Amino acid sequence: MRIAVTGNVGQVVQSLVERGMAAGHVVLPVGRPQLDLAQGDPEAVLRALDLAQPDAIVSAAAYTAVDKAESEPDLAHAINATGAGHVARAAARLGVPLVHLSTDYVFAGDGARAYREDDPTGPTGVYGASKLAGEQAVLAACPNSAVLRTAWVYSPFGANFVKTMLRLADSREELGVVADQWGNPTCALDIADGVLTVLANLASSSTPEQRGVFHMTGAGETNWAHFAAAIFAASAERGGPTARVNPITTADYPTPARRPANSRLDGTKLAQIHGVRLPDWQVSTAQVVARLLTPPS
Numbered sequence: 001m002r003i004a005v006t007g008n009v010g011q012v013v014q015s016l017v018e019r020g021m022a023a024g025h026v027v028l029p030v031g032r033p034q035l036d037l038a039q040g041d042p043e044a045v046l047r048a049l050d051l052a053q054p055d056a057i058v059s060a061a062a063y064t065a066v067d068k069a070e071s072e073p074d075l076a077h078a079i080n081a082t083g084a085g086h087v088a089r090a091a092a093r094l095g096v097p098l099v100h101l102s103t104d105y106v107f108a109g110d111g112a113r114a115y116r117e118d119d120p121t122g123p124t125g126v127y128g129a130s131k132l133a134g135e136q137a138v139l140a141a142c143p144n145s146a147v148l149r150t151a152w153v154y155s156p157f158g159a160n161f162v163k164t165m166l167r168l169a170d171s172r173e174e175l176g177v178v179a180d181q182w183g184n185p186t187c188a189l190d191i192a193d194g195v196l197t198v199l200a201n202l203a204s205s206s207t208p209e210q211r212g213v214f215h216m217t218g219a220g221e222t223n224w225a226h227f228a229a230a231i232f233a234a235s236a237e238r239g240g241p242t243a244r245v246n247p248i249t250t251a252d253y254p255t256p257a258r259r260p261a262n263s264r265l266d267g268t269k270l271a272q273i274h275g276v277r278l279p280d281w282q283v284s285t286a287q288v289v290a291r292l293l294t295p296p297s
């Protein structure tokens, strides 16, 4: 397949290039300046994607700065809601299936169990609200689509929690990390594999049940403090930087955006309908840490 993915060097973009090309697909990043979701220009988005002549589109570009979004709500909505809708409209016009990525932060996080796809949403911040509006815009504009909610994304690429922890450990012996926010760390390379399977399903069958919203995260669950501890354990095993993790509460770590306390996602529907189960977060975390500690050859 020729797969166009929105964005240039995002975590999911780079992962999809690596895993998609290895699987024999042609993966074409389409990003700024040709495709700029902040511009509010649906025709420009369509032109940029049409140039790639794709068989399928992955909508991975987003405004992902959770705290900064609180002071830039218009920009976050322009990109994550209006812009996502323009990508979906382009997919519909081009007649190709679409996978759109969304987030666990569409949920309030005040429940006791992992969220299922049809549980009520209730974002606690601007980022989550803009992503929720994006889901709705995508599903309205492109019925031939799957919206995949993922979470806590890390990878060898871009900016993410694993890289932040390893960087901070270079200069610090102890780090305070919140232990009362629970979720599912998810490796972007695993996301890429899952997206490729979902796209293949959408391309080969028109069954309505394969369309709509799905939860796709790494297997297992944890909190940020334990995630940090796992990162340092994997790093220590390879002689990399480590720090002691001091578990703290959300109240001890004030941020502009309020984050959900329990945004764990239940992946049963994705496994049943698309046959996709991502690897355990601890296995993928160790692999990413190992790769980050390996000097480029």
Ligand SMILES: NC(=O)C1=CN([C@@H]2O[C@H](COP(=O)(O)OP(=O)(O)OC[C@H]3O[C@@H](n4cnc5c(N)ncnc54)[C@H](OP(=O)(O)O)[C@@H]3O)[C@@H](O)[C@H]2O)C=CC1
Binding pocket: 006, 007, 008, 009, 010, 011, 012, 013, 031, 032, 035, 036, 037, 038, 039, 059, 060, 061, 062, 063, 064, 079, 101, 102, 103, 104, 131, 149, 150, 151, 152, 153, 154, 158, 159
């Ligand atoms: N990161 C996370 O923890 C999570 C992410 N998600 C979702 O997964 C998807 C992929 O996230 P991830 O790969 O981590 O994102 P990154 O933060 O790594 O990258 C963001 C991407 O969006 C692109 N982008 C930002 N603004 C614009 C714009 N105005 N026009 C065009 N492109 C733009 C960037 O472009 P450029 O390459 O040019 O910089 C980049 O490719 C997003 O939809 C995100 O909401 C869901 C859950 C967790």
Ligand SMILES: Cc1cn([C@H]2C[C@H](O)[C@@H](COP(=O)(O)OP(=O)(O)O[C@H]3O[C@@H](C)C(=O)[C@@H](O)[C@H]3O)O2)c(=O)[nH]c1=O
Binding pocket: 064, 065, 066, 067, 103, 104, 105, 150, 151, 152, 153, 160, 161, 164, 175, 176, 177, 178, 181, 224, 253, 259
């Ligand atoms: C750096 C650091 C963070 N934290 C806390 C803050 C926060 O609650 C948590 C994670 O920090 P981050 O800034 O990486 O988290 P955040 O940017 O909120 O990550 C989110 O990004 C968006 C895009 C998503 O869609 C979500 O799924 C989620 O991955 O750890 C500490 O407690 N100590 C620290 O030293």
Ligand SMILES: [Mg+2]
Binding pocket: 065, 066
């Ligand atoms: Mg962040």
